[in-house]
Amino acid sequence: MKRKIITACFIIVCFLLQSTVFSKLQFASVRPNLMIVLTSAFGFMRGRKTGMAVGFSCGLLMDVCWGSVLGFYTLILTVIGYLNGSFKRLFFDEDIKLPLGLIAGSELAYGLTVYVCLFMMRGDFHFGYYLTHVIMPELVYTILVTIVLYQVILHVNRKLEAEEQRSASRFV
Amino acid sequence: MKIKNQNTLPSKYVLLILVVVCGILLGAERFMDGGGPLSWIANYTIVPMQRGISYVGTWMSDLTDNFATLSDLRKENEQLQERVDQLTIDNTRLSQEQYELERLQELYKLDQNYGDYEKVGAHVIANNGTNWFSSFTIDKGSEDGIRKDMNVLAGSGLAGIVTEVGPNYAQVRAVIDDESNISGMVLSTSDLCVVRGDLTLMEDGRIRFENLPNNDNEIQVGEQVVTSHISSTYLQGLFIGYISEINVDSNNLTRSGYITPAVDFSNLQEVLVITTTKAELTEADGSEDGGE
Numbered sequence: 523m524k525r526k527i528i529t530a531c532f533i534i535v536c537f538l539l540q541s542t543v544f545s546k547l548q549f550a551s552v553r554p555n556l557m558i559v560l561t562s563a564f565g566f567m568r569g570r571k572t573g574m575a576v577g578f579s580c581g582l583l584m585d586v587c588w589g590s591v592l593g594f595y596t597l598i599l600t601v602i603g604y605l606n607g608s609f610k611r612l613f614f615d616e617d618i619k620l621p622l623g624l625i626a627g628s629e630l631a632y633g634l635t636v637y638v639c640l641f642m643m644r645g646d647f648h649f650g651y652y653l654t655h656v657i658m659p660e661l662v663y664t665i666l667v668t669i670v671l672y673q674v675i676l677h678v679n680r681k682l683e684a685e686e687q688r689s690a691s692r693f694v
Numbered sequence: 695m696k697i698k699n700q701n702t703l704p705s706k707y708v709l710l711i712l713v714v715v716c717g718i719l720l721g722a723e724r725f726m727d728g729g730g731p732l733s734w735i736a737n738y739t740i741v742p743m744q745r746g747i748s749y750v751g752t753w754m755s756d757l758t759d760n761f762a763t764l765s766d767l768r769k770e771n772e773q774l775q776e777r778v779d780q781l782t783i784d785n786t787r788l789s790q791e792q793y794e795l796e797r798l799q800e801l802y803k804l805d806q807n808y809g810d811y812e813k814v815g816a817h818v819i820a821n822n823g824t825n826w827f828s829s830f831t832i833d834k835g836s837e838d839g840i841r842k843d844m845n846v847l848a849g850s851g852l853a854g855i856v857t858e859v860g861p862n863y864a865q866v867r868a869v870i871d872d873e874s875n876i877s878g879m880v881l882s883t884s885d886l887c888v889v890r891g892d893l894t895l896m897e898d899g900r901i902r903f904e905n906l907p908n909n910d911n912e913i914q915v916g917e918q919v920v921t922s923h924i925s926s927t928y929l930q931g932l933f934i935g936y937i938s939e940i941n942v943d944s945n946n947l948t949r950s951g952y953i954t955p956a957v958d959f960s961n962l963q964e965v966l967v968i969t970t971t972k973a974e975l976t977e978a979d980g981s982e983d984g985g986e
Contacts, residue, residue, distance in 0.1 A: 537740070540823040541831075542747045551897050552825045570705035578712055585719075586736045587831065587865075588822045590857070590873070593719030600712045604705065636826055641872070641893075651894050656825050 525682050529564065529576060532675070536560055537583050552659040554667040555629060557584060561599050562628040563621065563675050565606025566613045577603030598635050602628045615680070621672055622665060629664050633657035737835070737860040741819070745833055748819040752963065811929060813847065813966040814838065819863070828871040828896060829854070832965060835862040839969055843927050847966045851956025852876075852921065852932040856967065864967075869934065870896050870959055878903060878934055879922035883911035886922050889934055889953060899955065900938060906949040908942055915940060919953055929972050 536556040544553040557580040565573025581596030589595055606624055613620060637652050816832040834840050836859045844856045846866050854874070858865035867874055874891035887906035895902060903919065917937050921928040933956050940951035 534740070534743070537823070538743055538747060541820040542744055542751065544823070545821040546751070553823065555824075557823075571708060574705070574708060574712055581716075582732070583736075583740065584823070586732045587740060587820070588824055588827070588829065590827075591720060592723045592732070593716040596719065597713060597716035600709070600716065604709045607705065636824070640826065646872075648894055655897065656893070660825050 525686075528678060528682065529572075530579075532560060532678075533576065533579055533583070536671075537580070537587075541587065549663055550655075550659050552656060552663055554664040555632065555660060556664075556667065556671065557581075557595075557599065558602065558629050558632055559625055559664060559668050559671055560675075561603045562606045562625045563672055565603045566609045566621065566624055567675070567679055568607075569610045570604050570607030573603030573605075573607035574600050575603070577601070594639070598632055602631065615676065618669075618672075622668065625668050625672075626661055626665055629661045630657065633660060733858065733860040737862050741831070741833075741860070741863045744820040744831065745817075748817065752817075811968040811970050813968050814840070816840075816864075816965055816967055818962050818965060826893065827873070828868040828891070828959065829857070830866050830868065830962065832864050832866055832967070833862070834967065835860045835864050837861050840864045840967055841971065843971045843973065845927075845929055845932060845968045845971075847932065847968065848957045848962055848964070850933055852928070852934050853957045853959075853962065853965055855927060866965070868959055869955055869957070870899070870901055872896075874901075876928055876934065877922040877925040878919045880906065880911075880913055880937070881918040881920050883913060885909070885911055885913070886924065887919070887949075889919065895952070899959065900952045901935070901955055902950065903937075903953050904948070904950045906940075906951075908947055908949050913937065913940055913949070925972065927972055929968060929970065929975065 536559075540553065540556045544556075547553070561573060561577040561580055564576040577599035578596055581599035584595040584599075585592045606628060609620065609624060633656065637649065637657070641652065642649070814834060816834040816838075818830050819833045820831040822829045832840075832846075840856060840859055842856055842859055846853045846855060852869055854866040854868040854871070856864050857867045868891070869876065869889075870891045872891050872893040876889040878887050878889040879885065880887065885906055887903045889901060889903045892902050906913070915937055919934045919937060921930060921932045921934060923930045935953040935955040935957075938952045938954045940949055942949050
């Protein structure tokens with residue numbers, strides 16, 4: 523229960539930051555994508571189901587507040603959460619390469635999907651431009667933010683896990 | 695631990711269920727305007743928080759503005775005073791012309807006045823968090839009389855159009871958004887064109903115009919573009935921006951180019967929403983005509 527509340531807080535705080543504060547902190551007129559970081563991180567830390575749940579709620583928020591169609595971002599983020607959850611077995615706390623790689627991969631997949639579904643389908647074929655001016659800068663900036671945000675998530679996750687283990691051993 | 699094991703559904707199926715839910719949501723969008731009950735939930739959870747953050751941000755930027763030096767302010771005051779004098783002179787001249795225009799319009803029975811729409815002020819409380827689209831949230835919604843398709847102004851220019859309304863908030867799609875598409879008109883020659891936002895130009899803060907007929911009317915860089923009379927959602931005569939580049943297309947029939955919008959979208963804080971929609975205006979006209 524405590525974990526769920528904390529996760530919900532993470533989602534809401536990141537969402538608020540992204541729609542207000544980060545619009546003032548743009549580099550090269552892009553902002554990082556915190557929703558992807560959250561979905562991906564919870565995915566490979568906690569497994570497929572948590573990844574999907576976090577992805578679903580992040581996506582729903584994005585759809586309601588930013589999107590033009592309901593369900594589009596929800597679908598992308600749910601799938602991203604699921605796929606990241608598959609890497610749970612390979613995940614170790616100390617290793618930062620896998621998280622960075624996974625988040626970068628998710629971010630790239632997200633960017634490409636948005637381009638294909640919302641731009642290419644409308645007959646907009648400036649793919650090279652979008653790749654160099656939107657997708658890649660967003661990826662780089664997201665990775666930079668990840669280095670900070672990921673530490674926070676990791677720290678909270680460790681604390682919660684320790685607490686859960688303690689309470690579990692108490693009841694055995 | 696035992697309770698957890700009882701209701702374990704393989705995650706494959708959970709994914710399948712969620713994907714189906716998303717599919718249903720995508721389909722339901724056609725019948726359900728906006729987010730439906732979800733937008734109502736967002737209205738009472740997310741929007742108040744965004745409002746709080748935006749007020750704190752405004753307060754802080756006001757605080758930094760307070761440190762502007764006195765000499766700067768004096769200089770600015772002098773300049774503004776000069777400007778006021780100039781504008782007063784212009785205003786007198788223009789109001790004389792206005793009287794003349796009204797008299798002539800009366801003679802021609804053209805008594806529609808497009809300049810005076812009723813407006814409601816609103817604060818911008820959040821932006822679109824994706825890098826693909828350019829929309830923003832304002833802190834007025836259906837409870838304040840905001841409805842879909844209302845035009846939004848910032849300063850003197852057109853900022854966007856309301857696309858989604860909740861009880862206490864509304865989503866506005868900016869003119870520079872990639873999906874924005876406006877029927878425009880060059881003010882000096884009354885030639886129609888299509889003004890559309892473009893993500894590739896968003897960085898330079900420009901928008902594109904197309905399909906301007908390549909006729910004898912000479913159009914210079916710096917001329918004003920306003921919304922046209924044939925647009926179905928935008929009211930007539932709202933100022934979009936100045937032409938910054940104009941070229942003849944390779945088909946030699948049309949001209950296209952770029953417009954610098956009148957609104958600075960990077961720093962948008964207050965906007966004005968026009969509480970009349972074009973649909974209402976045309977309907978009212980239609981019923982009047984029918985009555986006669």
